[in-house]
Amino acid sequence: MTSIRPRPATITDIARQAGVSTATVSYVLNDAPAGARIPEATRARVRAVADELGYVPHASARSLRTGSSSMVLHVHLDVVQGQLASEFLYGLTHALRELGYTLMQYGAERNRGVKAARGWAGMRPAAVIAGYDRLTPAGIDLLGKSGIRVVAVGADPAEVKGTGLSTLRMDNRTVGEEAARHLVGRGYRDLAAVIPAEPPLRGMGEERLRGLREAAAAEGATVRTQDMDWSPESAGSVVRAWLAEGLPEGVFGYNDEFSGLLLGALHDAGVRVPEQVGLVGADDIMLCHMLRPKLTTVRLEAQDPGEVARRIVEVVTERAEVHLSPWRPVLVRRGT
Amino acid sequence: MTSIRPRPATITDIARQAGVSTATVSYVLNDAPAGARIPEATRARVRAVADELGYVPHASARSLRTGSSSMVLHVHLDVVQGQLASEFLYGLTHALRELGYTLMQYGAERNRGVKAARGWAGMRPAAVIAGYDRLTPAGIDLLGKSGIRVVAVGADPAEVKGTGLSTLRMDNRTVGEEAARHLVGRGYRDLAAVIPAEPPLRGMGEERLRGLREAAAAEGATVRTQDMDWSPESAGSVVRAWLAEGLPEGVFGYNDEFSGLLLGALHDAGVRVPEQVGLVGADDIMLCHMLRPKLTTVRLEAQDPGEVARRIVEVVTERAEVHLSPWRPVLVRRGT
DNA sequence: AGCCATTGGTTATTCGTTTAAGCTAAGTTA
DNA sequence: TAACTTAGCTTAAACGAATAACCAATGGCT
Incomplete structure (x- = not known):
């Protein structure tokens, strides 16, 4: 038996x-002004x-008719991880x-690039929020x-370009700078840093490193x-290398998790x-x-808090172009 | 100037x-058999x-016309965390x-329940995959x-009921059992366990605890x-309580993260x-x-690996009803 | 009686796409 | 030469919802 x-x-x-026309049903169910009579x-009876x-309204049919979508697409790496990302998503979901x-x-x-962008565009979202490493100029175009509005997260506006693109800059350079200030402030001059080898994190790592380098150089410290x-194996070999060439005085571990492995x-x-x-790690x-x-x-x-969500909403609803860097680095001093 | x-x-x-009809365009772009001529x-020229x-096809319009959706909705807690979840999602995404x-x-x-279900149903997905704590009988109905097919993840088929419901059981009881076997095997008879207080995790915690209790009782061990x-504060007060009433010999920390805090x-x-x-923790x-x-x-x-994805695909495409528990607990012995 | 306003709806069109069912012109066969 | 095929399209009708435009019936006013 096939059901x-x-x-x-x-x-x-x-x-x-209900013995009425579809128009009536629509007016009633939407509390439309035209149905006030x-x-x-x-x-x-209709209700x-x-x-x-x-009955559940067919979202696609509705958006096809009205020409406007109520969906915002967030494109992420394999899986969203980390506290910052989690808070960001949570706030954004609710604000939207x-x-x-x-x-x-x-x-x-x-x-990536155009091929991925075609997939996203097919769903006709109001906007796409994506890590900047997922985007190419052609895709943005x-x-x-x-x-469809595009918000590039983590991007430096100078790096990613495209028409109608908004950026939400996560200024990773300042993270490195803050770490350097702390280590140098402790009197360390021989610093070492670790940078993730895999592509998605590598870009972030390089940015953090750049900040670290600049701030360290300004104080006369060196960074290897x-x-x-x-x-854990990779962490082990990093430490062995340090032992071989002489221990650094201060280490910046890219983020907390890499630092945990190093510790x-x-x-x-x-x-x-x-x-x-x-x-010193990063992300707390x-x-x-x-x-x-x-x-x-x-x-x-x-x-x-909430600023990011509000600005993204601006992008989505008012078609504004927004470039902001709403985060500020803060050192949390603990035991290491 | 408003653009x-x-x-x-x-x-x-x-x-x-292109100087042709929309039908021709559709035939060409879909490589439809009827357009072979x-x-x-x-x-x-059309291409x-x-x-x-x-041009990017309008997914909603297409699914409205064909009456079938190519979307599968995965509903999760605030943010997906952990290795198991991550692997699960990754495999599923690609298989689908x-x-x-x-x-x-x-x-x-x-x-939750019906209200949430209405939201999901509005998108007319082919199927909804959701943690069983998100589902109620009314919503499933x-x-x-x-x-729309529903797959309840983590559920015991006996617990969650509804027409046309499939379950993917993550048998947390066996996790507790395995932990108990390990601790008892070490000779401990006075066990303690911790259970997360907040709702989403609490259910899982209770399941794990049930397994721990049963296996411990079978061996004559007690569990507080x-x-x-x-x-960290809560972990501190748990430990203080233990110190006050006498240290247990073995502790099951619900999962690795709670165990880390306890450690x-x-x-x-x-x-x-x-x-x-x-x-002993859990999740590795x-x-x-x-x-x-x-x-x-x-x-x-x-x-x-891949079994889960394959079975879910069965649910989605063949409208099968599937109940399976594709995971098996494995103890990873390390230092604690 | 004739006109107008109001009530309580209905009809018809549209969004972008798919697809069954046509239809025309050229070529082939009887 | 008439009938039949075939190539190469086109027409038209959906899918579900929203909405502008219309309309019939009733009541009130002059």
């Missing part, structure tokens, strides 16, 4: 069963039938919902042509760097933190409170 | 510019115009894409009425429990792990490799 696929109820079904008795049939938009996420996208993978490897090598080597995730000694870190703090 | 909103190109635009010259105009489906994620949803918040608090209290207290995330001693943990391992 027939249940068909979702439509306004036509409601209209038939429909008496309460009819309205109640009752809609309820009984479990309040304005009648729905934030949908689309992840694990291997395609294609979205722009379709009237090494690539590192997201694995473990340093411990295994018998290096004492912070007595022999000072360590809960991990800092699990490690011993507790991890000192630099956190990007929203200058005004 | 006019760019209108995405439609097949009508292409038809006009269209000569290459025309096809090339050229489509390219030039940056291969079959022409697009996995979209929808998070940070406060609404509403989705079923609309012909305490609520814990996701904060830090134990360290601060001068309790040595594993000499005085044995500790990278954190285990950062802590010292390294964290012993129980991991749910996919019995067959």
Whole structure:
């Protein structure tokens, strides 16, 4: 026995069963001004039938007709991670919902540039929010042509270009600068930094490193760097290299998680933190409170929580072009 | 100066510019069998115009017409976290894409039950995959009425009911059992466990605890429990309570992150792990490799990677009803 | 009685796409 | 030469919802 696929109820079904026209149903269900002249008795009947049939408006049909979409697409790496990203998403989801938009996420996208952009554009979202490493000028152009606003997150406006593009800059340089100020302030002159080897994080790492370098140079400190993978083994070999060439005085571990791996490897090598080597991470995730000694870190703090969401909403609703860098680095001094 | 909103190109635009009908354009662009009689010259012209105009098909219009959606909705907690979830999502995204489906994620949803279900149903996805704590019988019913398949993740089929519901059981009881076996095997008889206080995690915690309790009781061990918040302070007060009432021999920390917090608090209290207290976490995330001693943990391992994705695809495409529990607990013995 | 206003709706069109069912002109066959 | 094929399209009708424009019936006013 094959069961027939249940068909979702439509306004036509409601209209038939309530003995009115589809127009009436639409007016009632939307509390449309044009339907104000429909008496309460009819309205109640229509609503009752809609309820009984479990009616749910067809979002695609509606947006096709009205020509406007209530969806905002967020494109991310395989999976969203980290506290900053989590807070960002949470705030954004709710701010957008309040304005009648729905934030949908689309992840694990291997395609890039135009090919990916075509996929996004097909859903005709009101806007696309994407990490800047997902975007190419051609892709931005294609979205722009379709009237879809694009917000590049983490981008320096000078780097990513395209018509109608907005940027939300996560200024990673300042993170590195803050870390350098802290380490140099402790009297360290021989600094080392680690930079993630894999592509999606590498760009961020380079930015943080640039800030670190500049601020260190200004104070007369030197910085050596090494690539590192997201694995305990890689952390081990970084530490072995340091032991071979002489321990640095201060280390910037790119972020808290890489720093956690380094801290473990340093411990295994018998290096004492912070007595022999000072360590500073970045992002201030809960991990800092699990490690011993507790991890000192630099956190990007929203200058005004909600600001980001509000500005994105501006981009979406008012078609404004917005470029802002709403985060500020803050050092959280702990045990390392 | 107000710029006019760019209108995405439609097949009508292409038809006009290429001097053919919209039907022809559609046939060409879809490589439809019915369009096989269209000569290459025309096809090339149509395609050229489509390219030039940056045409991207309107997914909503298409799915409205064909009556079938290529979207699968994944509803999750605020943000997806953890390795298991990440692997699951990644595999699923790609398996579905291969079959022409697009996995979209929808998070940070406060609404539950019917209200949430209405929102999901409005997008007319082919299926909804949701944590079982997001679902209520009424919500499942509403989705079923609309012909949308529902997959409850993490649910025991006996617990969650509804027409046409499939379940993907993440059997958290077995995680607790495996932890108990390990701790008892070490000779501990006085066990303690921690359970997250907040709602979304609480359910999982209770399941894990149930398994722990049963397996411990079978071996003649006792289990005391305490609520814990996701904060270092809460971990501290849990440890203080233990000190007051006598240290347990073995602790199950619910998951790796809670265990990490506990490990830090134990360290601060001068309790040595594993000499005085044995500790086992769950999920086997990278954190285990950062802590010292390294964290012993129980991991749910996919019995067959890809199995989950394949079965979900069955649900989506063949309207099968599937109930499986594709994960198996594995103990990873490390330092604690 | 004739006109107007109001009530309570309905009709018809549109959004972008797909697709079954035509239709015309040229070529082929009986 | 008439009938039949075939190539190469086109026409038209959906899908579900929104909405401008219309309309019939009733009541009130002059």
